[in-house]
Amino acid sequence: MKLNRRSFLAATAATLTMPGTIDFASAQEKVIRFAMPQDFTRVYTFVTAEYSQGQRDYITLVNERGGINGYRIVADVSDHGNDLPRAIEAYEKAKREGAVLIDPLSTPVARALVPRVLEDKISMVTAFSGRSDAADGTAFPYVLPLSPNYWTQAGLLIDYFRQQDKDLKGKKIVFVHIDTPFGREPLPILQTLSQKLAAGSLILYRDLDDRLTRRARE
């Protein structure tokens, strides 16, 4: 499509004057709506673009194979910039458009949306983010932590060490973390495990500088 100023302005005006027609057209088809307001611009930029690209590729694949029972999946990807008013606006808009799933990919946004999704019965995916206690499906039936959460991640790490070293008695394990609520989330699990496995003293490093954490990871 050749894009010059005239056609751009005409199409812009057309979009602005009849937003209803587009909704109407898509409402005619058999679609399942997923809302994916994610943080493309502020904090989670190191992962969002790739994560979102993967999601959209998979959804395209599913759609091209005929969708789910003839239903096509429509993914509404937008940016919430890790900002609560914007995320809540995106959530309310998705709810109005009949989205069945929301994937904010941000811990603060997921925490703020939990009361709303429980009330509105909209599924929320919290992959690698969100709150760990949402793993209890009886208490949080509409929050779906698809990936290991902060607690299981810590548990798996300790379990791996145990498989490698057989006995963790007296061993020191250093945990370098970012000093935010989600950075401190694994601490109680690590403390419990250190008593349970008698792994001696577990040294816990608090880290106020995110760069240090990254350097430690490398």
Added chain:
Amino acid sequence: MLYRRAGLRHTRYEDERQLWPLPFDRGLVVLILVLLVAAPLLVNRLYLVSYLLPWVIWSTAALGLNLLMGGAGQIHLGYGAVMAMGAYGSVHLVRAGVPFEFAMIGGGLISACVGIVFGGAALRVKGLYLAMATLAMQYVVDFVISHVPMISGGTQATIQVPAVRFLGIPVAGDFPTYYVALIICSTVTIFILNVGRTSLGRALAAVREKDYAAEIIGVNTFKFKLLAFWISSFIGGVAGSVFAVCYLRAISPDQFHIELSIQLVAMVIVGGLGSVLGSFFGAALILFAPIVLNNLIGSVADGLGLSISTDLRSHVPLMLYGALIIGFLLWEPLGLAKIYNNLRNYFLVWPFRHARR
């Protein structure tokens, strides 16, 4: 033209001093108030919940900050922390069984007590140094909230706001939350409007212009600087408690970080320092410009069938947003309220331009 002054003869000082002496202004205020009260019936739920409600809450907070920054000339970069104290204070009070009306005031008092301590720095330092002192407050409060499990609510650091009632009506659902926020916002607005025409407002203005000059003409700067911090922090605390109960419903420390403080300072500066109307304009621009621009770019891209990458699609609104703020400040450095005021002044004397003040 519209703002007709012909035939207005004030025969008493009270008439001259009223908030809106011109009938057109009064009509406009009443119209806007009626529209705001009737909004739940007029606008779609989406606009009520995700535009009007946050606008009313952020405006309340911006009004409180504007009293301090525009009214008394004391810069404050820790207003998000002030709101955090109000939010946490009132939510913990509600959880302890205190009725919401009192918990809100309690949250305000907690904010005011802590705010006045850090405001004490204003007695010694000014300008950028005060900015640093208030920035320190932001970080100290953030640290205390997230490191005291009793306040933050344990490792998950999220506290659910329990169901509360305001004057006997349960604050749940879309309408009651909006009306509670609107009542608080109106009360604060009327208070701030009235501050401007009392001795308190005049003393704050004297402190703003030059504190030692104020001292010379007999204004106790010690008292009025602390009073400005006390009042502003109290309003911030109340706004924080409304923010928690009516909007967030679950509070965690990351909701009140420096970003919120910067956002509020931006609202006050873009809206217009010292202007009540400006707080509302500023809140609207800073809150909604990113959302509207994002939706606009999104729908334009969809409508044209352009396959631009999501990265570009989410960064173009940011660039436009920045350009918008710079553009407005270049157009009128005194803020959005001044733009409205220029318009009003133009119509006030139209068609006799030579009579413009």
